[in-house]
Amino acid sequence: MSEPATLQRVLQRHFVGYADRHRLDGHRLKVCRHLLNCHTPALGGIQYQCDQCHCQVPQYHSCRDRHCPQCQGRATRQWSERQQQAILPVTYYHLVFTLPHELNGWVQLHPEIIYSLLFQAVWTTLKAFGANPKRLGGKLGMTAVLHTWGQNLSQHVHLHCLVPGGVLTENQEWHSARSTYLFPVRALSRHFRGKMVSALRECATAGKLDRITRADEIDQLLDQLMKKDWVVYSKPCINHTETIIRYLAR
Incomplete structure (x- = not known):
């Protein structure tokens, strides 16, 4: 099954090439980096471990950027x-x-x-x-x-x-x-x-x-x-x- 299409995946695949060809101001670069790093090891997080099987699952921090679809889900539901x-x-x-x-x-x-x-x-x-x-x-x-x-x-x-x-x-x-x-x-x-x-x-x-x-x-x-x-x-x-x-x- 193919992975779901998200804005983060689009940026992961195309941002570097796009930024090489087009000049982006500091604000847009900052937003794109936030979206790229959201819920990834780049922002750090917490490691959870099962007491029985000792399986470890990381929970990475969010970027909290207002442009980020991953971070604004709760705010979207509340507004709705x-x-x-x-x-x-x-x-x-x-x-x-x-x-x-x-x-x-x-x-x-x-x-x-x-x-x-x-x-x-x-x-x-x-x-x-x-x-x-x-x-x-x-x-x-x-x-x-x-x-x-x-x-x-x-x-x-x-x-x-x-x-x-x-x-x-x-x-x-x-x-x-x-x-x-x-x-x-x-x-x-x-x-x-x-x-x-x-x-x-x-x-x-x-x-x-x-x-x-x-x-x-x-x-x-x-x-x-x-x-x-x-x-x-x-x-x-x-x-x-x-x-x-x-x-x-x-």
């Missing part, structure tokens, strides 16, 4: 359990807001800033749509999880949102959504695009994107992005809200 307990007896909607791949280079240079802007732009968009009296007219809720990579391990920055299908009105009454898609996807896309581009321009004006050094790159790219459609996905979770939560937890 908390979310499951907080589910309301309503239809939920799974929405995904994706950053255009043209921004991947900026994400590499200013990850903290752009990730924060992504959360703000998505929440501002959904909050505005929920509060609009022509739509739901109340306070919306959201659980959001940032994913920075796709299933093929390529850079693919997107925000998964789990949104209950309704709002609380000013009278603290529940107003249910009647649409199968919660909000029009095209309208969400345009609003999200405008908020994100505007926020990036403000950061650039304030000098917060100083690692982008090529002349006129910021204005040229943002002008280009305003002319294209941004990807937004929306689908009701009629019978599988728990499945979506487990996916987001992973």
Whole structure:
């Protein structure tokens, strides 16, 4: 039987060759080394021995890196359990807001800033749509999880949102959504695009994107992005809200 595929096994097989061909910064090198050494003799451990047969079994220490799938299993289960307990007896909607791949280079240079802007732009968009009296007219809720990579391990920055299908009105009454898609996807896309581009321009004006050094790159790219459609996905979770939560937890 073949060994199960894990991220650690992928690194064991390919990391040295990849690192020889591609330059990695200190943070990424540190994370990769942690994942390579997790639960191996490199981190030391405890030796257990049977009193009867004297068979010895080592138990190696974990790396405790937040990026490590082996170490974060418990945290993943706990987060999932908390979310499951907080589910309301309503239809939920799974929405995904994706950053255009043209921004991947900026994400590499200013990850903290752009990730924060992504959360703000998505929440501002959904909050505005929920509060609009022509739509739901109340306070919306959201659980959001940032994913920075796709299933093929390529850079693919997107925000998964789990949104209950309704709002609380000013009278603290529940107003249910009647649409199968919660909000029009095209309208969400345009609003999200405008908020994100505007926020990036403000950061650039304030000098917060100083690692982008090529002349006129910021204005040229943002002008280009305003002319294209941004990807937004929306689908009701009629019978599988728990499945979506487990996916987001992973």
